Amino acid sequence: MNTGFRLLRALVSLWLIVTLVFVALRATGDPITAIFDPDNFTAEALEAYRRQWGYTGTVFDQYVVYITSLLRGDFGFSSMGNRGAAAVVIERIPATLQLVGCSAFLMMAIGFPVGAYAALHDGGRIDRFVMTFSTVGFAVPNFVMGLAFILLFSVNLRLLPSNGYGTWQHLVMPVLTIGISQSAIFTRFVRSAVLDARNLQCVTSATARGVAPWEVFWRHVVPNAMLPLVTITPLLVGAMVAASAVVESVFGWPGIGRLIVESVAQRDLAVLQMIVMMIAAVMITTNLVVDLAYAQLDPRTSRARAH
Amino acid sequence: MSDATSGTARRRFLPAIPFGVMLAIGWIALCLLTTIFFPILSDLSVSSIDLTARLAPPVGFGGYWSHPLGTDDLGRDVLARLVASTRTSLLIALGAVAISGTLGTLIGLLAAHVGGWVDQVVVAAVDAQVSVPFIIISLTLTAIFGNSLILFVVVLGLFGWERYTRLVRAMTMAARGRGYVLAMSTLGFSWPRIYLRHVLPNIASTLLVTMTISFPEVILLETSLSFLGLGIQPPMTSLGNMLGFGRSYLLTGWWIAAVPGAAIFLCALAVSVIGDWARSVIGRL
Numbered sequence: 001m002n003t004g005f006r007l008l009r010a011l012v013s014l015w016l017i018v019t020l021v022f023v024a025l026r027a028t029g030d031p032i033t034a035i036f037d038p039d040n041f042t043a044e045a046l047e048a049y050r051r052q053w054g055y056t057g058t059v060f061d062q063y064v065v066y067i068t069s070l071l072r073g074d075f076g077f078s079s080m081g082n083r084g085a086a087a088v089v090i091e092r093i094p095a096t097l098q099l100v101g102c103s104a105f106l107m108m109a110i111g112f113p114v115g116a117y118a119a120l121h122d123g124g125r126i127d128r129f130v131m132t133f134s135t136v137g138f139a140v141p142n143f144v145m146g147l148a149f150i151l152l153f154s155v156n157l158r159l160l161p162s163n164g165y166g167t168w169q170h171l172v173m174p175v176l177t178i179g180i181s182q183s184a185i186f187t188r189f190v191r192s193a194v195l196d197a198r199n200l201q202c203v204t205s206a207t208a209r210g211v212a213p214w215e216v217f218w219r220h221v222v223p224n225a226m227l228p229l230v231t232i233t234p235l236l237v238g239a240m241v242a243a244s245a246v247v248e249s250v251f252g253w254p255g256i257g258r259l260i261v262e263s264v265a266q267r268d269l270a271v272l273q274m275i276v277m278m279i280a281a282v283m284i285t286t287n288l289v290v291d292l293a294y295a296q297l298d299p300r301t302s303r304a305r306a307h
Numbered sequence: 308m309s310d311a312t313s314g315t316a317r318r319r320f321l322p323a324i325p326f327g328v329m330l331a332i333g334w335i336a337l338c339l340l341t342t343i344f345f346p347i348l349s350d351l352s353v354s355s356i357d358l359t360a361r362l363a364p365p366v367g368f369g370g371y372w373s374h375p376l377g378t379d380d381l382g383r384d385v386l387a388r389l390v391a392s393t394r395t396s397l398l399i400a401l402g403a404v405a406i407s408g409t410l411g412t413l414i415g416l417l418a419a420h421v422g423g424w425v426d427q428v429v430v431a432a433v434d435a436q437v438s439v440p441f442i443i444i445s446l447t448l449t450a451i452f453g454n455s456l457i458l459f460v461v462v463l464g465l466f467g468w469e470r471y472t473r474l475v476r477a478m479t480m481a482a483r484g485r486g487y488v489l490a491m492s493t494l495g496f497s498w499p500r501i502y503l504r505h506v507l508p509n510i511a512s513t514l515l516v517t518m519t520i521s522f523p524e525v526i527l528l529e530t531s532l533s534f535l536g537l538g539i540q541p542p543m544t545s546l547g548n549m550l551g552f553g554r555s556y557l558l559t560g561w562w563i564a565a566v567p568g569a570a571i572f573l574c575a576l577a578v579s580v581i582g583d584w585a586r587s588v589i590g591r592l
Binding site for chain 2: 013016021024025135136138139140141143144147148150151154155162234238239241242245246249250260261263264265267269272276279280283284287
């Protein structure tokens, strides 16, 4: 598969998702009567809203309007914010990026050293402890961990604010929550990747040649372990998105995650569909980049295809 | 055959159950037994209100045995609510896993049997499902179709279908090349009969392990959605929405949130310990 084909496939996926969102939203009946109780509004008022939000004409007309306005960058009107959905969504992006970026850093700061150490001392006491910790960490839902942090740091110790955004103190608990809960899974991935890499022939042969252990680790084990880890990046991005939806709600963090929950609760479909498309675009781009990067990082894949 | 010999024979086939797994099985059994027998043994009910004992702490933190795990802001017994919530959460997770297991298996069989473009579509759908976080899909469906119990179970029942589809598809394709399937189809048995009576029993253990691994994830998904107020709605109660309400009382009654939080953690941990163990047993066979 060449780059052009991959790009085309990514675009088709994106178009499919956009269309699916449209079908799902319109298949469920009149979006206007879903938001406004027809008994409490006059027909003219409903008609006015319908025109304002682009819900007029046949379904196909609406689809054409929908696609053309999407291409123009118009994502509809947020009933909750009473302004363009794009503006509502875009102003939430920095907060989420800040949270997800710091959490990803913490996740890797825990996952890489701990996972690698466990794999190098495979079967030992530390390894068993790490695996147990990882199983336990997986079973703690992140909202439970978040509430436990609030109970500890805000209620009992009175060190950190339980809610809000702005200072570094506000960032501590949400980042700890997402970072620790994701590291439970990430550590396992790192451990098994390093274990697999350790069993490669090049490692055995380098050790047999008398190469120093640290050099074997950095020159042979680490590069080989990175390959499987690159392929799970999309999975991690998805997990981060899911985690931020819950954790942002726990800590009142004004990001995309909390906006999803708000838009679902308020049935603000314009905002919701824009977020869904944005997440889909991020996931598709991540997959594309990983696909392309993998071919670059591992020459075997492209050579195998040439046969 | 004497008891002793059958004992050793059994031990040879079933590996010894580790202590941690025993604890996990014990905890799940305790949960199931309590949800069945608690309403018979105790007169505490989910909605009865004891106004003189509002926000009573649990035993050991200054509380009394009349409300072992304390009461909430309305004076409702936390233990009684915990039992009802655990029942709801476990039943919903069980239903959801059963739905997704059946659905995924059927789609996988269909893809393997028909092949061609149907198979291609199924593979593409599986890939698409894997790449989108499921919580986003379930939130979108909730927003579109509104919030009802049936819909909620159906939405959760979509979780993880692609895992079963992938497994069943691959294993059925492999089985179609095996002698026993060839023999049966040559003998003129119908394909549904071959699949249901001969192919599925052969892959059932793998499917069961996949279900055990999905189960804690469904519990976490259900509790997350209910916690956000987008899952189980009052007057019904689930572990997630109990925790969601308890969250407002962290200052005055930490136990209202801590009790269901601990229950979610223990249930999810117990099932995933059992699942990990089952997977390693299957892997050894």
